[in-house]
Amino acid sequence: MKMHLDSARDVRPRRRDLHANLIEHAYADGIALARALASAVACDLRDAILTRGIGLLALSGGTTPQRFLIELGRQRLDWGRVVVTLADERWVKPDDARSNARLLRETLFAGAAAAARFEPLFEPAYHPDAALPRIARRIDALPLPFDAVVLGMGGDGHTASLFPGGDTLAQALDPHGRQRVVLLHAPAAPEPRITLTLPTLLATTALYLHIEGDAKRAVLAKALDAYTRNEDMPIRAIVNCAGEPLRMYWCA
Numbered sequence: 001m002k003m004h005l006d007s008a009r010d011v012r013p014r015r016r017d018l019h020a021n022l023i024e025h026a027y028a029d030g031i032a033l034a035r036a037l038a039s040a041v042a043c044d045l046r047d048a049i050l051t052r053g054i055g056l057l058a059l060s061g062g063t064t065p066q067r068f069l070i071e072l073g074r075q076r077l078d079w080g081r082v083v084v085t086l087a088d089e090r091w092v093k094p095d096d097a098r099s100n101a102r103l104l105r106e107t108l109f110a111g112a113a114a115a116a117r118f119e120p121l122f123e124p125a126y127h128p129d130a131a132l133p134r135i136a137r138r139i140d141a142l143p144l145p146f147d148a149v150v151l152g153m154g155g156d157g158h159t160a161s162l163f164p165g166g167d168t169l170a171q172a173l174d175p176h177g178r179q180r181v182v183l184l185h186a187p188a189a190p191e192p193r194i195t196l197t198l199p200t201l202l203a204t205t206a207l208y209l210h211i212e213g214d215a216k217r218a219v220l221a222k223a224l225d226a227y228t229r230n231e232d233m234p235i236r237a238i239v240n241c242a243g244e245p246l247r248m249y250w251c252a
């Protein structure tokens with residue numbers, strides 16, 4: 001029985017107000033949240049390494065996770081037995097300021113966690129279409145399920161790069177879809193995106209959502225409203241289709 005001891009500063013008990021399939025862990029501030037989430041994910045990875053010899057992790061990019069990724073990199077575990085990939089990637093070069101791979105390189109992989117194997121969602125190619133089959137082959141070879149997936153959420157209710165209006169969103173949200181990764185273009189995404197699909201993101205032992213601020217919590221509440229459709233706010237599909245309750249880590 002895995003016990004994740006939340007930080008002593010977990011100011012409120014775990015709540016299910018937003019949705020029966022979502023357990024909310026609220027923290028006083030971003031650093032308490034980052035440390036608690038890093039501790040929980042590290043616990044998942046240690047358990048996995050003990051039980052199956054490998055820890056398989058998918059992480060999100062953006063601005064919110066920076067502190068969490070630094071704290072995760074400080075966790076003591078056998079990083080040489082961990083494989084990390086991304087929930088999604090912007091189609092930019094790995095040294096571009098918008099690259100999620102660069103974010104992980106500058107935070108998570110800045111110390112001992114550099115021993116982990118990283119499977120990027122970017123490969124050099126003139127067009128992402130040309131690179132997608134090579135990327136898909138690498139992601140298809142990962143020994144799912146993940147041991148932890150950590151998602152973020154945008155102000156429009158997207159998660160990973162499952163954006164409203166995405167040209168391949170229907171394919172990516174198909175719970176019975178066979179593709180683990182798709183190329184997606186969307187009006188709100190400044191560049192083409194490579195994203196894991198819904199069934200792939202849900203193929204995990206532990207599923208986390210890391211959001212910060214009242215505004216994001218209000219967006220999530222709207223997404224979980226009965227009259228919202230999955231394609232309008234894709235985070236809804238994650239909460240509704242997850243087999244295990246989604247563990248939401250949040251601070252005001």
Ligand SMILES: O=C(O)[C@H](O)[C@@H](O)[C@H](O)[C@H](O)COP(=O)(O)O
Nearest residue numbers: 060061062063064152153154160
């Ligand atoms: O590549 C990305 O941008 C992320 O994977 C994306 O899904 C992110 O989680 C949300 O866009 C929230 O981003 P912020 O944390 O910057 O608000």
